[in-house]
Amino acid sequence: MQKPFLNIVILINFLIIITSCHPKEEFDTSSSLKFSTDSIFIDTSFATVTTITRVINIYNNSSLPILIEKVFLGNGNNSMFRFNIDGEPGPVVEDIEIMAHDSLFLFLNATIDPNDANTPFIIDDSIIFLVNGKTQKIKLTALGQNAYFHTPDHPPTQYLPAYSIVSGVWNNDKPHVIYGVAVVDEDCTLVIPAGTKVYMHKDAMLWVYKGGSLKIKGEPNNRVLITSDRLDPYYRDQAGMWDRIWLSALSKDNEIDWTIIQNGNVGIHADTVANNNPTLKISNTIIRNMSAACLFAQGAKIEAVNCLFSNAKYYSALLSIGGEYIFRNCTFANFWNSSTRTTSLLALNNYYKDVNGNTQVRPISIYLGNCIVYGDQEEEILIDKYPSSGNFYLTAENSLLKTKYNLGDSIFINCKLNVDPKFRNTSLEDFRLQSTSPGVDNGKIDIIWGINYDLSGGPRIINGIPDMGAYELY
Numbered sequence: 001m002q003k004p005f006l007n008i009v010i011l012i013n014f015l016i017i018i019t020s021c022h023p024k025e026e027f028d029t030s031s032s033l034k035f036s037t038d039s040i041f042i043d044t045s046f047a048t049v050t051t052i053t054r055v056i057n058i059y060n061n062s063s064l065p066i067l068i069e070k071v072f073l074g075n076g077n078n079s080m081f082r083f084n085i086d087g088e089p090g091p092v093v094e095d096i097e098i099m100a101h102d103s104l105f106l107f108l109n110a111t112i113d114p115n116d117a118n119t120p121f122i123i124d125d126s127i128i129f130l131v132n133g134k135t136q137k138i139k140l141t142a143l144g145q146n147a148y149f150h151t152p153d154h155p156p157t158q159y160l161p162a163y164s165i166v167s168g169v170w171n172n173d174k175p176h177v178i179y180g181v182a183v184v185d186e187d188c189t190l191v192i193p194a195g196t197k198v199y200m201h202k203d204a205m206l207w208v209y210k211g212g213s214l215k216i217k218g219e220p221n222n223r224v225l226i227t228s229d230r231l232d233p234y235y236r237d238q239a240g241m242w243d244r245i246w247l248s249a250l251s252k253d254n255e256i257d258w259t260i261i262q263n264g265n266v267g268i269h270a271d272t273v274a275n276n277n278p279t280l281k282i283s284n285t286i287i288r289n290m291s292a293a294c295l296f297a298q299g300a301k302i303e304a305v306n307c308l309f310s311n312a313k314y315y316s317a318l319l320s321i322g323g324e325y326i327f328r329n330c331t332f333a334n335f336w337n338s339s340t341r342t343t344s345l346l347a348l349n350n351y352y353k354d355v356n357g358n359t360q361v362r363p364i365s366i367y368l369g370n371c372i373v374y375g376d377q378e379e380e381i382l383i384d385k386y387p388s389s390g391n392f393y394l395t396a397e398n399s400l401l402k403t404k405y406n407l408g409d410s411i412f413i414n415c416k417l418n419v420d421p422k423f424r425n426t427s428l429e430d431f432r433l434q435s436t437s438p439g440v441d442n443g444k445i446d447i448i449w450g451i452n453y454d455l456s457g458g459p460r461i462i463n464g465i466p467d468m469g470a471y472e473l474y
Contacts, residue, residue, distance in 0.1 A: 035056060223260055
């Protein structure tokens with residue numbers, strides 16, 4: 001009965017001997033690390049907001065493991081950068097082993113402290129690796145920008161999530177960043193002066209409540225910019241990065257001039273008016289790269305001059321539930337290439353279904369003077385008219401249109417149908433005209449009353465006759 005126990009003791013002793021004879025793991029004591037980059041630059045980020053995260057690959061090309069004795073930030077606890085390596089957060093991490101012919105990931109971002117600068121400023125640091133008694137460095141640089149932040153400070157309502165109130169005249173010395181919903185309240189006016197840059201966070205909205213007014217007052221050489229707050233290269237030209245500017249029902253006397261609005265879901269959402277004035281007067285403005293529509297109107301009154309509505313997943317302009325619309329020297333262009341577009345770029349509708357399922361018809365009138373409506377679909381005008389209604393009026397004068405409709409309710413005067421306007425470069429969204437364009441010198445001078453400039457800021461008339469569309473040929 002003693003023999004099995006003796007065998008177990010012998011086996012355990014044998015394993016101990018074998019284990020004690022196994023050589024300890026050896027580290028390479030002469031090689032250095034290799035990095036996927038020797039410097040990191042993080043483009044403009046707003047102060048107090050965490051930047052994007054960058055990834056650095058750390059390689060061991062040796063046939064033996066390498067021990068990283070320490071990884072730390074040059075500015076230590078005062079650094080605005082943060083890192084995590086192999087699951088361990090900084091600012092100091094010690095004794096990290098990289099196996100032979102293996103690699104690690106280091107994740108890096110920054111939160112930039114605000115200062116008194118109005119213009120972008122640079123912060124510098126380095127991340128330092130101590131290996132085999134020697135140091136290796138990766139240079140870190142980030143560009144910071146102070147800003148005015150509009151963050152929700154009012155509790156949610158039945159109709160709104162948490163929101164902030166905005167009004168008065170905004171300063172233009174620093175950018176404005178909107179989180180959540182920024183509301184222009186009843187009987188209030190928000191003025192956004194020339195040169196202001198407005199950055200919208202994910203799902204952010206600028207909402208003009210009933211009785212409120214929005215005045216955006218850019219200038220030819222000092223335009224207002226409204227875009228996403230994601231400034232890193234990958235997201236810089238992505239659509240759908242914020243929600244919309246909503247001129248809600250009964251807002252009034254809204255004006256937008258010399259502005260660029262881009263990269264949201266809907267550029268302008270305009271609703272019914274509070275008085276006999278237009279819901280919106282918009283001029284010299286570019287609305288581009290929207291995941292739904294550049295212009296979405298519901299029973300609104302809109303006057304637009306020298307505007308470009310370009311590249312949306314569905315509509316350059318959706319004019320629905322009736323309304324009154326006057327467009328002079330505007331370009332509606334859609335060559336959306338981020339996904340497949342199957343809709344016509346200009347859609348017109350004069351009815352809706354009420355809560356009881358009954359059809360309600362609202363008259364709609366649309367005037368296109370010296371305009372271009374053109375894209376890469378076979379049909380670029382959609383007429384959604386209630387069949388028994390005569391309350392539908394479309395007039396196009398001296399305009400270039402891509403449509404095959406036989407529009408009995410429409411009047412086309414001196415129009416060019418289904419001919420290429422010869423934009424300069426649609427892939428670069430350059431919708432100026434080439435010298436051979438059929439739109440050159442084919443506008444009507446009577447249509448451009450009160451229009452002194454084209455969308456580029458140059459004179460509207462060169463040879464005594466205006467061109468079609470938002471741009472004059474120079």
